Amino acid sequence: MNSLSPDELRREVAKLWWYHSIDLGNGVVTPGVDNSPRKLQRVQLPASLKGKTVLDVGAFDGFFSFECERRGATRVLASDHAVWHGGHSEASKKGFELARRTLGSKVEDMDIDVLDLSPERVGGQYDVVLFLGVLYHMRHPLLSIEKVASVTKEMLILETAVDMLGVKRPAVAYYERDELGNDPSNWSGPNPAAVVAMLRTAGFKRVEIVAGTRSFFFRFARAAYYKYKRNFPFWAALPTDRIVVHAWK
Ligand SMILES: C[S@@+](CC[C@H](N)C(=O)[O-])C[C@H]1O[C@@H](n2cnc3c(N)ncnc32)[C@H](O)[C@@H]1O
Numbered sequence: 001m002n003s004l005s006p007d008e009l010r011r012e013v014a015k016l017w018w019y020h021s022i023d024l025g026n027g028v029v030t031p032g033v034d035n036s037p038r039k040l041q042r043v044q045l046p047a048s049l050k051g052k053t054v055l056d057v058g059a060f061d062g063f064f065s066f067e068c069e070r071r072g073a074t075r076v077l078a079s080d081h082a083v084w085h086g087g088h089s090e091a092s093k094k095g096f097e098l099a100r101r102t103l104g105s106k107v108e109d110m111d112i113d114v115l116d117l118s119p120e121r122v123g124g125q126y127d128v129v130l131f132l133g134v135l136y137h138m139r140h141p142l143l144s145i146e147k148v149a150s151v152t153k154e155m156l157i158l159e160t161a162v163d164m165l166g167v168k169r170p171a172v173a174y175y176e177r178d179e180l181g182n183d184p185s186n187w188s189g190p191n192p193a194a195v196v197a198m199l200r201t202a203g204f205k206r207v208e209i210v211a212g213t214r215s216f217f218f219r220f221a222r223a224a225y226y227k228y229k230r231n232f233p234f235w236a237a238l239p240t241d242r243i244v245v246h247a248w249k
Helices: 006-014 036-043 063-070 094-103 141-150 192-201 216-230
Strands: 023-025 053-057 075-080 108-111 126-132 152-162 172-174 188-190 206-211 241-248
Touching: 006 094, 023 094, 036 063, 036 126, 036 152, 053 063, 063 075, 063 094, 063 126, 126 141, 141 152, 141 192, 152 188, 152 192, 188 192, 192 206, 192 241
Parallel strands: 053 075, 053 126, 075 108, 126 152
Antiparallel strands: 152 241, 172 188, 206 241
């Protein structure tokens, strides 16, 4: 359990760069760049995970792992590699570790690349697997989905950026440099049809988009905003959005 006073905890939190906004109690919320509570609503986790095992692939600071534990999962394994392995200029695994200590959480952790996932490496298959915000970081999107499928027993919850929204057939945009969001760690932008098709190819029998793309007008306004705010290329941002998909074996 955490033995820090709220003021000490606040000081420890302030020393770190946070991706997730995690409520650590006593009025301390980590100042994440991500609006994690809003993402949680969009992702639509099962209300109860009682008796389930959960693998959170690309867990970062662990917001979703801790939430699954809170919803009753018997075992949660948080895995990550890029950020936990020094691949980020400011973030590290320290946020996850501080949050876990403070919450008195029993979430387990493993530093493992998506492409190394297998039942042998992660101790079997998990009832529910989260693959949130990771697919577009993958150079090999289908292979990544196949690796994630190999460790999924029942249900996969996938959240991702999507691109090429004008194209109806399955298509994947490839980012050689930093075309998606000026971020060189982004490599592939599948369209929703490609996400669904790749999940089926990887063996999921039922695939549902539970949070789809927003209207053209919404995306137009957002692309204009990001051009003004962060100088993101307007025409590259316009055909992009994010989706959430639930898939069952
Ligand atoms: C945008 S963050 C998403 C964090 C969290 N899943 C969420 O949705 O809020 C992407 C995460 O994927 C991880 N990641 C990127 N490439 C990875 C790889 N090849 N293997 C494992 N994790 C990876 C990063 O370290 C980072 O934690």
